[in-house]
Amino acid sequence: MIVKLKVNGEIRSADVPPETTLLKLLREHLSLTGAKLGCDVGDCGTCTVIVDGESVNSCLMLAGRASGREVTTIEGLASSEQLHPLQEKFEELGALQCGFCGPGMIISAKALLDKNPEPTVFEVKDALSGNLCRCTGYTKIIEAVLDAGRIMSTSEAKS
Amino acid sequence: MATKTKEVLESKVKDSEIEDLTAPDNLKVPAKPALKPVVVPVDKPVVYPLDLPESEIRLRTPAVGQRATRPDGRLHGLGQTQYIDDMTFPHMIFAKILRSEHAHAKILSIDTSEAEAMPGVLATLTGDEIPVNSFGPTLQDQPVLANEIVRHAGDGVAAVAALTEQQASDALTKIKVKYKPLPTVFDPLEAIKDDAPKVHAPHSNIYASKTIKKGDVEKALKESDQVFHKQFKTQMVEHVPLEPHSSVAMWDANGRVIIYSSLGRITLGRDDLARTLGKPMSKIRLVGTIVGGNFGGKNEITTEPILAMLSKKTGRPVKGTFTRGDEFISSTTRHPFVMDYTTGVKKDGQILGRKIRLVLDGGSYCSWTSTTLGKGGILAAGPYNIANLFVEAHAVYTNKTTTGAMRGFGAPQVCFAYESHMDDMAHALGIDPLEMRLRNAFNEGSVSPTGQLLQSVAIKESLQQAAERFGWKESAK
Amino acid sequence: MLAENTARARALAGGTDLVVDLKHAPGDVDLLVDVSQLPEFGGIEETEEGLRIGSMVTFSELMASPIVNQMTPEIVAASHTVGAVQTRNLGTIGGNLVTCVPSADSAPSLLALDAIATIAGSDGKRSVPLEEFFVGPRKTILEPHELLAEILIPKKNLGKPSHFIKFGLRKGQALALVNVAAALYLNNDGTVAEPRIALGAVAPTPMFARKAEASLSGKKPDEENLLEAARVAVGEIKPIDDFRASANYRCHLVQTLTYRALKRSTEIANEH
C-alpha cells in the first residue's frame, strides 16, 4: 500500500507492506533513523514520534494509520540556524550518555512542553515515564526539560 | 501475511497541498490532478544546524576539571548519532538466530533444508561450519552456535540470512532440530554437590575458586564479644542497554572481513574473531561506534562470527540485531550470589575477624565469571580493617542464562551483604551505623585483605561528607 | 466487513495491544479493519441517560475532557495509570475493555459506576451491564460481527463518590497486580447506600465483590465495617499465583486497598 504523509513539514510517500509500522516506514523507507527500535512492543519509548501533536510509540502504529497525518521526528526539531531549546539544554547539561533513548526522550519532552511549557518536576517525570533510560538516572534529563521549558515560555512571552 | 488495511481516515492535516494525498484507498490514483507533484522518497538530507558556535566551556584551558560538553551530545540530541542498526549498506541482508528451548540437551540433528527453501532466504549456518566454534574471555567454553550440547534455554543453534528480517524470522521456524534432553541443574547450591548433573561433563560444575586468608580467623571469632552470622542472596539481573546488540559483517573479495559492532572492546573482540574465524588479525577490521549502553553486557562477541560466515556464504553485507528477547535470554547477566557471613566483634564495634563463603551462579558458560569471582572475593570483607579474614569463593555452572561482566563485577552483591551485616551488628551493639563504620573503616596506608598497602583512601571522608549532606545526626530518631 | 470475514479478522482500535499481537503471531490475522476513526464510536458527551463515552476515545482524550474530570474524576485517575503518555495517546477505552485482560486498568472504575456497554452489530445495537461484557481472560460477550460502540455511565452515578487504586510493581508504566475501585453514597443518617467494590487482576475477569458490597450496605462506614467489607471481598476473589505475585499477596493487597478505597470514597462523600 502507498502511504503518504507529512514528515517534518515535507510530504513523503512510500509503498510498504500493510503490516509495516510507522517506525519501519521512517527508518527503512524514509531514511529517518533518529527514532530507534529498542523493544518493538511499546515498552521502551525509543521510537517515540509526534503524530498530529501527540506523542506515540511508532512501533505500535501501523504506517497506514499515519497516512494523511503530520509526523514530527527528532530530525524535524532543529532549523539550519539553531537547535531546539530541548536539544540545546540536553547538550549543555550532559543529559544524555549513550544517547539511544535521546531522540524519543526529547520528542516526549517536546510533546509535553508544547502543551505545558512550565511543568512541575512530577509532570516532567510523568511525561517521560514511557521513555526508559539506563544510563542517566533521568536526573539531568529532567533538569534539561525544565530549563528548556523556561526558555520556551520566555521566548513565547516575548513574541 | 496477506493483511489488508482499510483506513478510514479523517485527516488532521489541513494544508490543501496534501488534500489529495489523504485518499483512503491507496490503490487508486488521485482522481483530480495534484496541486503539487507527489514527492517520491529521495533520501533528501534533513536540514541540521551546520555551524553553531562551540560551547564556551570546551574552549577553556586548563581542560581538566571543566564541565566540558560531549562532542557526541549534540548529535545525540539531533538524532544523528549512528548506531550499528542505523547503518545500511548496498545489498545488505539480515540474519536471525534460532535459540534452544531446552535448558540442557544433546543436539541429535539440525535440518536446515526446509528453511533454505523459504522465500528470501540466502543462507543458513550451523556451528559445524564455524572454523573454531568456541570463545570466551577466560575459558573458551562457549560455542558460537551450539552443535553438540545446549546448556541453557537461549543457546543459539542455527542462523538464517534472508533479504528481510521477517523472512529470516519466518525461516527460523522451519529449521528442524532434534534434541535429547539431559538432566538439568538450576540452583547453584545444588550444582555444587557431587551428584549434581554436570553442565560441562565430565568437568566439575565448580569451575573457579578463590581463597583469601589473613591472620587467624577461628581464634579471632573465639575472642570476640559477639559473633554474627547471616546468609544473603542476590538475583539474576539484565544490563538492559537501550540499544540491543547489533553488528554488520562484510566479507570482501580479498578475504578480509569488516565488522561494525556494538562491542565495547574492539581489540580483544578482534582477537576472538581471528580465533573463531581462523584468520590472521590483519584480515579483520573491527569498527566500533558509540555503544547504546554497555554496562558490561557488550564485552564479548555474540553474533559477529556468525554474520561473518553468512557474509562469506552470500557475498553480501549481513546485519544481525538482537530482539529485546534475544537481549534477555542470550546475552550475559549479573551473577546471583549466595553469601554466608560470619563476623566477630568487640563490644565497642571493632571487627576482629570475618569468615565469608561466596557461591556464584555462573550460569551456562564462564564468560567473565573469573573476574567477578576475584573482585567479589577481594572486596567481600568491605572497606574495613579486619586483621583476621577467611574468604572462599566458588563459581558453579548451572543450566541458566550465562552470567558475565556487569557494572561492579560482584561488588554490588557483596556490598549488599557486608553493609546489611554491618547495620545488624551496629543495631545489636547499640552503636550508630555511621560510628560503627568510622570505627572500622580503612585509613590511608591501611592493609587490604590481600595485604596491599592502600593509598588515596577516602572512605571516612565519604562517610562524613554523606552524613553531613544527608543530615544524618539531625534525622536520628 | 468484519461480518464477512469473521474468523481471521480483527478490529483495530488504538493498536497498543493488537499490533504487538500481530508481531508475535503474524499469521493469525488476515484482515484488519481500522475502526479508530469511526465518528459514531468517538466522542464524549452528556446525554439524557448519562455520560456517553465512545469506545474509540483514547485515554488521553478522557483525561483532557472537562466533563469526565468534573463528573467522574476516578475515570481520569484510572486512565492516568494506563501505560505511559504514548500508549494513552493511542490506546482507547474500548480497546482496553475488548482486549479483556483481567488487569485492564479502565474496567474497575467503570464497573464501580455501573457502566453499561453498548454493542453494535450487523443486526443492530444492544446494551449490557459492563460486568456481563467480560466473559473470561481475553474473552468478551462480543460476537464476531459485533463491536463495542460506547460506554454509558448512568446519570444517577455521575458525581458518585468513588476512589480508584492501582497497585503495580513500579510507578511508571506498570501492569496492575491489583486494581480496586470503590463507589458509594451516604444516606442522610450517614449509612452507606449503593456501595460498589470493583476489582481487577484478581479473577479471570474484572469483577464486583458483591458480598462485600452487601455487607456494607446500610451500615455506617466506620473502620470496623469498612474492614469487614474488605475482608469479605478477599473471600470473593480468585487470584492466581504467577511470577509477578502470589495469590496470597494479592489477597493481602485486596484487603488493604479495598479498605483504603472505601475509606477515601467515604471521605469524598462527607466532603460533598
Added chain:
Amino acid sequence: MKKRGRGMACMWYPIGFTVAANPSAATVKVNTDGTATLLTGTVETGQGALTVLGQIAAETLGIATDDVHVVSADTDATPMDTGAIASRTTYVTGNAIIKAAEQAREILFEAAAPMLSVKPEQLEARDRKIQVMGFPQQYKTIGEVAHHSEIVIGRPAIGSGSYNPPTVEMDPETGQGKPFSTYVYATQIADVEVDDETGEVEVLRIVATHDCGTPINPMLVEGQIQGGISMGVGFALQEEILFKDGKQVNPNLTNYIMPTSLDMPELEVEMVDNYDPTGPFGAKGAGEPTAVPTAAAIMNAIYDAVGIRITSLPATSEKVLSAILEQKAA
C-alpha cells in the same frame, strides 16, 4: 501506614583488571595549527570516555578540550586498548594518553627552545602556548611551534605511549598480593518510605558521595553516579530475571521491572575531594562503583523504617510485606 527510614552503605572498588594485564595504548598527533588528534582503541559506551580522554590529552598539551579531536574504535587505525570495562578507561587509557601527549609535547619543547632561547626543560605548555616556566611573557603559540617543528625543522609532533596498571600476582593459597593499582571509595545514604500494609517501598532521596580521585569532568562524573544509582535502585527493589523450568518467564521490558522516571528518588550527588598520584592528573575512575552501595543503603533504610532485614534481593513489595507479617506474628 507509611513509615520513614534511612540507611547508609559505603564501599570500595578497584580500578582495572584483577592482576591480569589490561594495557591501553594511545597516539597523539599535534596539527600544525596547534590542534591535535588523539587515537584510542577504546569505545565510547555513553559514559563520556572520549570527552574525558580528549580533556586529558588537551591538558597535557596545554590546549582546550575542543582543540582535540578523538578518533576511536577502529582496529585498522587505532592502537590497542583493553576496552570499556572495569572502570579502567580514565585511569589506564588516560595514563597512556599522557605518555603519548608528553612525547609529542617534548618534540614541541625541543623545537621551541631555540625559538625562545632557552633549554627545553625550561618550557611548559599552557593556554595554547609554549612558555618559559617562571617567565610566561616569553612564549610562542603552540600553533607556531608545531608549524615550525613540522614544516621548518621537519619533525612532526607525534607521540605514542602505553600504560598497564602495576599489580602483583595473588598467592593461590592465601590470596595475598596486589591485585589492583588503586581503589575508589563511596558512601550512599537512602531515605525511604515503607507502606507496612502493602510492603511497597518508595525511595524518596539518595545522597551519594563518591571518590574518583580528580574529577576530570565533574558533569560526566555526576552523570555516572546518577545513572549508577538508578541501576542500584532497580537491583534493590524490582529487577530480577525469573525462570520456570529453566526458561526465562519475563524476557521483556513489560515484566522485567527497571526504574522509570517516576521511580527515581531525588538524587544529591557530591564528589569527595581526593587525588591519586598514580592516576592521570590525580584521577581514578567512576563507572561501576556508582551502582555498588545503593541496594545496601536502601535495605538498611527499610530496616530503619519497619525493623525487617531483607536478606535476598530484590526487596519486592511482596517480600517486604511478608517479612513484616512474619515479624508481627513472631
